[in-house]
Amino acid sequence: MNRPVRWGILGCGDIATKRVADAILRDTQSELxxxxxxxxxxxxxxxxxFGVSRLYSTADELIADGDIDAIYVATPVYLHCPHTIASANAGKHVLVEKxxxxxANECQQMIDVCRSYGVTLGVAYYRRFYPVVSRIAELLTTGALGRPLSILATTGLETRFDRDNWRVVLSQGGGGPLMDIGSHRLDVFNMLLGAPLEVQAAVTASEDYEAEQAATLLMRFAGGTTGVLQCYFGAANVSDRLELIGTEGRVLTESLNDxxxxxxxxxxxxxxxxxPHYNLHAPLIADFTTAIQEGxxxxxxxxxxxxxxxxxxTAYESSGLR
Ligand SMILES: NC(=O)C1=CN([C@@H]2O[C@H](COP(=O)(O)OP(=O)(O)OC[C@H]3O[C@@H](n4cnc5c(N)ncnc54)[C@H](OP(=O)(O)O)[C@@H]3O)[C@@H](O)[C@H]2O)C=CC1
Ligand SMILES: O=C1CO[C@H](CO)[C@@H](O)[C@@H]1O
Structure with a gap:
């Protein structure tokens, strides 16, 4: 494709309004x-x-718009799979929120359908584009930290969710803080160390809603590196810490986002x-449109x-939550 990618946003809520629309509007290879x-x-x-004139009240109408090349899926988690599959069926590239x-069964279906229609599929784990994450990767690959022994991340939101908020309704969010914010840190672990070979978890039940309120994961990666992830909802003064300890050195950030x-x-x-970039979604959009242009x-x-x-x-199964 040698013209800008024409985007439609499906799900114009919090994240689409705060960052996604702005990132698309500012990308030189994109049009909203x-x-x-x-x-x-x-x-x-x-x-x-945002100066968007073609507005649709159903996903089907948006997806049927023949002038759209790519759909940004920013609906609640339970809609990611059906919205991605319907978009791919209509020949649209899909960038789906995390x-x-x-x-994983749903993810496999999404991958298979996008492949069969020859459309690009991406996922919005934009922390991979953080310069601080690239710097940690560089220190690892150059051997400056020696053999990696363990990685630790802690993250949380202070928000006290109501029991009917989709983020804490299992049939809509799929889980609590592990799905919502822990997932970002797991993606960073995957980037730095590859997928873990073993995963175990314990969760803390909420007194207010059906999803877990806190989750702690223990992982083992290739080479014996261990990992710990702790994530919370509704905890005061939560941290956003990431630490990697190696035989020759250590890196620590008390605020991954800073x-x-x-x-x-x-x-x-x-x-x-x-x-990071002032709009955390900007490098994600730029990479996705470049991927489409370059095939x-x-x-x-x-x-x-x-x-x-x-x-x-695996974590939810080991914890008994599923
Ligand atoms: N990458 C990141 O840092 C972040 C990612 N996210 C992810 O983005 C996604 C959305 O989160 P967030 O923006 O906070 O959620 P919101 O609830 O604020 O927004 C969801 C939007 O989807 C719309 N929607 C829901 N059902 C449908 C439907 N059937 N058809 C069309 N539109 C629908 C809602 O509008 P209406 O009800 O009017 O249809 C709403 O505008 C989630 O996957 C979340 O995990 C969220 C925050 C940050
Ligand atoms: O990183 C994030 C910040 O918090 C949001 C919840 O409010 C998450 O959904 C998001 O992924």
Missing amino acids: VAACRRDSAGLAQFGNH PMAMS GNLQVITAAGSQIEQHP REPKISGVEGMTTTQIID
């Missing part, structure tokens, strides 16, 4: 041409704000600054997205 949500007032407001789907990194190696200890896989392909969902499936 259409949008969809069911609520007519919210849809009109979105259209006015977590990719409710289960990009400040403490690097301790044989060369000494220093604080480095690797801030290559995006950096976070359907297969990569499914790896994280496989870990989550």
